Amino acid sequence: MSNKPLASRISTSDTAAGLLAALAEGGVSLKDVAGLSTGDVNAVAKVGASALQSGRFDLAVKVFSSLLSLDPGNAQHLLHLAVAHQGAAQRELAVDALTRFLDVDLPKPLTDVARALLLRAELMGPTDKPAAARDLAAARVLAARSADVKKIVDGVL
Amino acid sequence: MSPAPVNARFGPPKLPSPVRGEQAPLATTVGGKQHAELVAEQKLKGVDLGDVDVFLAQRAGKTQKQGLMPSLQALLSGKEAPASHEAQSVQQSVQQAVGTLTAVYADGLVTEAEIAALSRAQSRLSSVLQLADKSVLQMLPRDVRERLETRLFEPLQVLVSAAGRRADRVMAEVAGRDEEALRERLLQPAQPSFTAVSLHAVATGTSPLPSSSSRYGVGDVIGVPRSDGGVSLGVVTGRDPDGLRVEVLDAHGHLGLKKLDETSVARANPFKIGDVIDVEGGRAWITGVGPHGKLEATVQDQRGVRRVGGAVPPSHPDHSWIDSVSKSFLDIVHAAPVKAVQSPSTTPVRSAVKVVAGGDETSTPETLKGTIAEAALFTYRGIGYKDYNEDAAVIGTAAGKDGKEIFFAGAFDQAGGMGGVPGQTGAASKAAAQRFQEAIAAIAQGSDAGVALQRAGQAAHDDVNSFGVGAATTFAGGVVVNGHAVVVNCGDSGVLLVDKHGRIKAATEAHNLGDSLAKQSGDPNAGLNVANVITSCLGGDAAPQLDVYRWPVEKGDRLVFVSDGVLDANLGAQKADFKAGKPWQETAGDVTARDIGRIVGGAASTQAASQGLIDYARAQVESGRGKRDNVTAVVVTLQ
Numbered sequence: 046m047s048n049k050p051l052a053s054r055i056s057t058s059d060t061a062a063g064l065l066a067a068l069a070e071g072g073v074s075l076k077d078v079a080g081l082s083t084g085d086v087n088a089v090a091k092v093g094a095s096a097l098q099s100g101r102f103d104l105a106v107k108v109f110s111s112l113l114s115l116d117p118g119n120a121q122h123l124l125h126l127a128v129a130h131q132g133a134a135q136r137e138l139a140v141d142a143l144t145r146f147l148d149v150d151l152p153k154p155l156t157d158v159a160r161a162l163l164l165r166a167e168l169m170g171p172t173d174k175p176a177a178a179r180d181l182a183a184a185r186v187l188a189a190r191s192a193d194v195k196k197i198v199d200g201v202l
Numbered sequence: 203m204s205p206a207p208v209n210a211r212f213g214p215p216k217l218p219s220p221v222r223g224e225q226a227p228l229a230t231t232v233g234g235k236q237h238a239e240l241v242a243e244q245k246l247k248g249v250d251l252g253d254v255d256v257f258l259a260q261r262a263g264k265t266q267k268q269g270l271m272p273s274l275q276a277l278l279s280g281k282e283a284p285a286s287h288e289a290q291s292v293q294q295s296v297q298q299a300v301g302t303l304t305a306v307y308a309d310g311l312v313t314e315a316e317i318a319a320l321s322r323a324q325s326r327l328s329s330v331l332q333l334a335d336k337s338v339l340q341m342l343p344r345d346v347r348e349r350l351e352t353r354l355f356e357p358l359q360v361l362v363s364a365a366g367r368r369a370d371r372v373m374a375e376v377a378g379r380d381e382e383a384l385r386e387r388l389l390q391p392a393q394p395s396f397t398a399v400s401l402h403a404v405a406t407g408t409s410p411l412p413s414s415s416s417r418y419g420v421g422d423v424i425g426v427p428r429s430d431g432g433v434s435l436g437v438v439t440g441r442d443p444d445g446l447r448v449e450v451l452d453a454h455g456h457l458g459l460k461k462l463d464e465t466s467v468a469r470a471n472p473f474k475i476g477d478v479i480d481v482e483g484g485r486a487w488i489t490g491v492g493p494h495g496k497l498e499a500t501v502q503d504q505r506g507v508r509r510v511g512g513a514v515p516p517s518h519p520d521h522s523w524i525d526s527v528s529k530s531f532l533d534i535v536h537a538a539p540v541k542a543v544q545s546p547s548t549t550p551v552r553s554a555v556k557v558v559a560g561g562d563e564t565s566t567p568e569t570l571k572g573t574i575a576e577a578a579l580f581t582y583r584g585i586g587y588k589d590y591n592e593d594a595a596v597i598g599t600a601a602g603k604d605g606k607e608i609f610f611a612g613a614f615d616q617a618g619g620m621g622g623v624p625g626q627t628g629a630a631s632k633a634a635a636q637r638f639q640e641a642i643a644a645i646a647q648g649s650d651a652g653v654a655l656q657r658a659g660q661a662a663h664d665d666v667n668s669f670g671v672g673a674a675t676t677f678a679g680g681v682v683v684n685g686h687a688v689v690v691n692c693g694d695s696g697v698l699l700v701d702k703h704g705r706i707k708a709a710t711e712a713h714n715l716g717d718s719l720a721k722q723s724g725d726p727n728a729g730l731n732v733a734n735v736i737t738s739c740l741g742g743d744a745a746p747q748l749d750v751y752r753w754p755v756e757k758g759d760r761l762v763f764v765s766d767g768v769l770d771a772n773l774g775a776q777k778a779d780f781k782a783g784k785p786w787q788e789t790a791g792d793v794t795a796r797d798i799g800r801i802v803g804g805a806a807s808t809q810a811a812s813q814g815l816i817d818y819a820r821a822q823v824e825s826g827r828g829k830r831d832n833v834t835a836v837v838v839t840l841q
Contacts, residue, residue: 075326075327077620088342089338095341111331118620124273128274150617150831152617152739152741154744158715166257167261171258179730181253183719186722187737190737
C-alpha cells in the first residue's frame with residue numbers, strides 16, 4: 046500500500062472512483078486506505094471503553110459502530126459493540142452484534158468466541174431458553190479444546 | 203490403511219434419505235417454542251434447559267459488576283489521553299460531501315455495479331462520520347485527532363471534488379471515443395471475415411468459447427446480463443482494454459451505459475448474435491436473446507426456415523451446455539450430437555504446477571494432466587460476496603526420487619487480512635500455497651508426505667502471523683503417491699474421496715464448532731448457532747491442528763478439494779428451515795457431501811466435475827440455500 050497521504054492519492058478522478066468502489070466492498074479497510082495505524086484505532090477504541098466504564102453507553106455505541114466501518118477487519122469491535130448495546134439496555138441489538146461476531150468470516154480467538162456465547166446465552170436466556178442452551182453447549186465444547194476457554198467457561202457455568 | 207471414518211459433516215448418505223426440509227412432527231409447543239427444537243436442545247450432552255436457569259441465576263446482575271471484558275480493560279490500561287483541545291467539527295461538511303457523492307454518481311450513466319458500490323460506500327462513510335462528533339474528538343489524544351482530520355475527514359472532501367471531475371470527464375471521454383469508433387467502423391468497407399469454430403473443440407475445452415469480447419465491434423448487438431439473472435439486449439458503443447462499453451435499456455426503460463468484462467460477455471453470450479452453426483441436415487443462425495436469456499435462432503433444413511428458441515445459457519458455458527444447444531437444434535434438424543473428443547495420449551508430465559493465488563481467479567477450469575492422475579482447478583470470488591478472490595489453489599505433478607510421479611493438489615481459504623488492498627489480497631492463502639509447494643519438493647526428495655505437509659502448514663502459520671494483519675487461512679492439501687492419497691487438513695475447507703459411482707469413500711473432518719456440536723450431540727441442528735466458528739486455522743495465537751489422512755485410492759476415484767464456499771452450499775437452507783420450525787434430520791454438510799458425490803461421480807470429465815461444483819455452489823447461493831463466499835473446487839481424477 047502506498048505511504049502517500051490519502052488526499053494526494055485521490056487527486057485524480059479515476060482514483061476517486063476506484064477508492065469508492067474499494068471502500069464499498071468492506072474488505073478494504075478504511076483505516077488502511079487512510080494510513081491510520083492500529084494505535085490510532087486503539088485510541089478511538091479507548092474512548093469507547095472509557096465511555097462504557099463511565100456508563101455513557103450511547104457514546105460507546107457510537108464509537109464502536111464507527112470503528113466497525115473504519116476497521117472492518119477486526120471482529121473484536123463487534124464484541125465491544127455488543128457490550129455497549131447491553132449497557133444501553135438494547136438487548137436485541139446486543140444479541141445481533143454477538144451473532145454477527147460469531148458469523149463473520151474473520152479470525153477470532155476462541156476465548157472471545159466463548160465470551161460471546163456466554164454473553165448471548167445470558168441475554169437470550171430469559172426469552173429463548175433453547176437458544177441459550179445451544180450457546181452454553183457450544184461454550185462447553187470449546188472449553189474442552191482449550192484451557193484458556195475452560196477457565197472462562199468454568200468461571201460462569 | 204483403511205479410510206479414516208467420516209465425520210458428521212461428510213457422513214455417508216443414510217438410507218432412506220431424508221427429504222431436505224422435511225418437517226418433523228411438531229405436535230406441541232412449549233413457551234412458544236417448537237417441541238422438536240426443545241427436544242433437540244435436550245439431546246446436547248451436559249446441557250439442558252435447567253442449566254440455563256442455573257446459569258441465569260448465577261449471572262444475574264453480575265455482568266456490569268464484573269466490569270469490562272479483558273480486551274476492553276487492555277484498551278484502558280494504555281496511557282491517558284492528554285487534555286483535549288477544542289475539536290474542529292467536520293461532521294457537517296463531510297456529511298454534505300457524502301451526499302454530493304451520491305448525487306454525482308446517481309446519474310445513471312455509470313455501471314450498475316458502481317452505483318451499488320456507491321450506495322454501500324455511503325453507508326459505511328456515514329457510519330465513520332460519527333467519529334467526527336465533538337464528544338468523541340474531544341476525548342482523543344491530539345495527535346490521533348489530527349490524523350483523523352487530515353487523513354480521513356479532509357480526504358473525504360477531496361474525494362467529493364474528484365468524483366465530480368470524474369463524472370464530467372468520463373461523460374466527455376465516452377462521447378468522444380464512441381463517436382470516433384463509430385466513425386471508424388462506418389468508414390470501413392464491409393469485409394466480413396469468417397472463422398470456423400469447432401464445437402467439439404469448444405465442448406472439450408481445447409478451444410475458447412466463441413464469445414470472446416474481441417469479436418465485438420461498435421454497433422454490434424450483444425446480450426447484457428442483468429442483476430436479476432436475466433439478459434437484456436444492448437448495443438456495443440465502445441471498447442476499453444478490459445471490456446466493452448454497452449448502451450442498454452434497463453428494466454425500468456432507462457437508457458444507461460454498462461461495462462462488460464470478459465466474464466460477463468461469456469455469461470450472456472455463449473455465442474455471438476449472428477453466428478452460424480452448421481449441423482447435420484441444416485444450419486442455425488443465432489438471432490437474438492429472449493426475455494429470460496434464452497438463445498433464439500433461425501433454423502433452415504429440409505422443412506424450410508423457421509425460428510426456434512434455444513437453451514438457456516448457463517453462468518459458465520461448458521461441454522454439457524454446448525451439447526444441450528446442439529440437441530435443441532437436433533430436434534429440428536436432426537443434427538449430430540456433439541460427442542466428447544477422445545483425449546489423445548500425451549507425454550507424461552514430469553514436473554508441472556498451476557497456482558492461482560494472491561487475488562487471482564479463474565473463469566474456466568485450469569487443467570493439468572499427469573500419468574497417474576489429471577486435475578482441474580476453479581477458484582473465483584463467488585457471487586454477492588467480495589469483489590475479489592482470497593482463496594488460493596494449486597495442482598501439479600512432480601517426479602519422486604524413485605522416478606514415479608507425485609500428483610498434488612490443494613485449496614486454501616483466507617479470512618481477515620488486508621482484503622482488497624492491492625498487493626495484499628489473499629496474502630495468507632498464497633503463503634499457504636507456497637509452503638505447500640515446498641512440501642512437495644521435500645516429498646519428492648523422499649520425506650514422509652504427512653510430515654512434510656504438516657511442516658508446510660506450520661511454516662505457513664508462522665508466515666501468516668508474521669504479516670501482523672490479523673489474517674488466517676485454511677489448509678487442505680494432499681498428494682497422490684504409490685497408490686495412496688496423503689492429505690493434511692486444517693480449518694473448514696475439506697477434502698473428499700469420491701469413487702466412480704459418486705459414493706463418498708472418505709473425507710476430512712472440518713475444524714468447525716458447528717460440526718463438532720452436531721457430531722457430539724447427534725443432533726444435526728445443534729451447531730447452527732456457531733456454524734461459522736472455526737476452531738483451528740493457520741494464523742492466530744493457537745497452534746494449528748494439522749490432521750493427516752492416508753487413503754488408498756484406485757483408478758476412477760476422484761479427490762475433491764473445496765473451500766467452504768462449496769461445503770456450506772446448504773447451510774443457509776438448514777438455518778432457514780430450523781428457524782421456521784422445520785429442523786433437518788441430517789446436517790447441511792451431509793446433504794452437500796452427497797450432492798458433491800453426485801456431481802463429481804456423474805461428471806464426464808475432471809474439468810466438468812470442477813465446473814459442476816462451481817455451478818452448484820452458485821446456484822445454491824442464487825436460490826438462497828447456500829452461503830455467499832469465495833468458491834474453490836479442485837478435482838483430481840485417478841487414472
